Amino acid sequence: xxxxxVGFAGSGKSTxxxxxTGVKPxxxxxxxxxxxxxxxxxxxxxxxxxxxxxxxxxxAVIEFMDTPGLVQTEQRDNPRxxxxxxxxxxxxxxxxxxxxxxxxxxxxxFREELLFADLQIVTNRIAKxxxxxxxxxxxxxxxxxxxxxxxxxxxxxxxxxEEEQSLANVSLKEEEEKSVRSFQLLLLKPQVVLAxxxxxxxxxxxxxKLLQSAADAQTAPAKLELELEELSxxxxxxxxxxxxxxxxxxxxxxxxxxxxxxxxxxFTVGEDECRAWGIPQGVDAVTGAGExxxxxxxxxxxxxxxxxxxxxxxxxMKEAKTHGVYRLEGKTYIVKDGDIMHILxxx
Numbered sequence: 391x392x393x394x395x396v397g398f399a400g401s402g403k404s405t406x407x408x409x410x411t412g413v414k415p416x417x418x419x420x421x422x423x424x425x426x427x428x429x430x431x432x433x434x435x436x437x438x439x440x441x442x443x444x445x446x447x448x449x450a451v452i453e454f455m456d457t458p459g460l461v462q463t464e465q466r467d468n469p470r471x472x473x474x475x476x477x478x479x480x481x482x483x484x485x486x487x488x489x490x491x492x493x494x495x496x497x498x499x500f501r502e503e504l505l506f507a508d509l510q511i512v513t514n515r516i517a518k519x520x521x522x523x524x525x526x527x528x529x530x531x532x533x534x535x536x537x538x539x540x541x542x543x544x545x546x547x548x549x550x551x552e553e554e555q556s557l558a559n560v561s562l563k564e565e566e567e568k569s570v571r572s573f574q575l576l577l578l579k580p581q582v583v584l585a586x587x588x589x590x591x592x593x594x595x596x597x598x599k600l601l602q603s604a605a606d607a608q609t610a611p612a613k614l615e616l617e618l619e620e621l622s623x624x625x626x627x628x629x630x631x632x633x634x635x636x637x638x639x640x641x642x643x644x645x646x647x648x649x650x651x652x653x654x655x656x657f658t659v660g661e662d663e664c665r666a667w668g669i670p671q672g673v674d675a676v677t678g679a680g681e682x683x684x685x686x687x688x689x690x691x692x693x694x695x696x697x698x699x700x701x702x703x704x705x706x707m708k709e710a711k712t713h714g715v716y717r718l719e720g721k722t723y724i725v726k727d728g729d730i731m732h733i734l735x736x737x
Contacts, residue, residue, distance in 0.1 A: 391651060391668060392453040394475030397484035398500065399459030402586040402612060406484050407456035409612040410640060415456060423474045424456040430648055431641040432666055434698050434728060438657060439664045450655050450668035452647065460503055469507040476574035480651045481581045487609060488588030494599035497583060504576040509551050511573055516544050540569055582650045583607040584643065589614055593634055608646055610639040654727035675723040679733045689735035693719045698728035
C-alpha cells in the first residue's frame with residue numbers, strides 16, 4: 391500500500407515524512423517523489439512473537455511518498471506536482487497547524503487543488519472522446535457504444551466536481567467504477583488529514599469547522615517528536631511530562647491511516663517467522679494466501695484459522711483445537727482482522 395503525503399508548501403510535509411518513516415528528506419528526491427517505509431505497530435504481533443520466539447518477526451508496512459508542496463501563486467503547476475501520486479492508494483493531507491492560520495480554509499483550498507487537477511484529466515478525456523465520436527462515425531458499433539458510455543459517465547463526474555460534490559457520493563456501478571479506474575482520480579482516494587502542530591498547540595482541540603469536513607482529523611507535533619526521538623528514554627519521558635504529552639503520536643497516526651485505508655492484517659506464526667500480512671478489508675482466503683505466495687493461491691485447498699483473541703485466551707494451537715476455536719475454512723471465507731492462518735495447498 392502506498393500513501394502520498396501531500397499539502398501546501400510550508401505545512402511541514404517533509405518533516406512529517408521523516409517523522410513517520412525515519413527517512414531524511416532529500417529536496418531533489420521529493421520533487422519526483424521520495425519514498426520511505428513505515429512499520430505498523432501491532433501489540434498482537436508482539437505478543438505472538440513473544441510466545442513463539444521466532445527467528446524473525448515481520449510487521450505490516452506502509453510505503454509513503456513525499457511530494458512537492460503545492461503553491462498558491464498564479465504561476466503554479468500543482469496538477470503536475472499532484473500527478474506523481476495518482477497511483478497512490480490514499481492521501482495523507484498535511485495542514486500547517488503551527489502557523490496560526492485557518493485550518494478548515496486550508497483544507498478547502500487544498501481539496502480545490504485536487505478538484506482542479508481531476509477536472510483537467512477528465513475534461514481532456516471528454517474532449518478526446520467527443521472528437522473521436524464526431525470524426526470516426528463508421529467504427530464498429532461496440533466501440534462507439536463503449537465511447538458513448540464513458541462520455542456520459544465522465545460528464546456526470548464533471549458535473550459533480552463543478553458542483554463541489556464529493557466523488558465518494560457519486561454512486562458508481564461496478565462497470566462504471568472499472569471505466570474510470572484508469573484515471574486514478576485524486577478525489578476518489580481515501581484521505582487522512584493531519585494537522586502538523588507546534589509545541590504551543592499541544593493539547594488544543596481542532597477547530598469544529600475542520601472536524602465538520604474531516605471528522606477523523608489527527609494532530610501531531612512532528613518536529614518536536616523527531617527531536618524527542620534523539621533523547622535517551624529517561625530524558626524523553628521527562629520532557630514529555632513537562633510538555634503534557636502522554637504518548638508519542640506516531641504509532642497512533644499510523645494505525646489511524648491503516649484503518650482509514652480499510653486495511654486489515656492476518657498473521658502467520660511459527661518458529662521461523664511471525665508475520666503480519668496487510669490486505670484490504672473483505673478479501674477471501676485465496677486472495678490472502680496469494681499475499682504470502684502465488685503458489686499458495688493457485689493450489690489453495692483450505693485455510694486453518696483461529697482468531698487472535700480466541701488464541702490468546704487458550705494460549706496454544708493444541709488448546710485452540712480442544713476448545714473448538716480452530717476452524718477449517720474454504721476458498722470463499724472472508725478473512726477477518728487478526729486471523730491467524732495456516733494455508734494448505736496442493737503442489
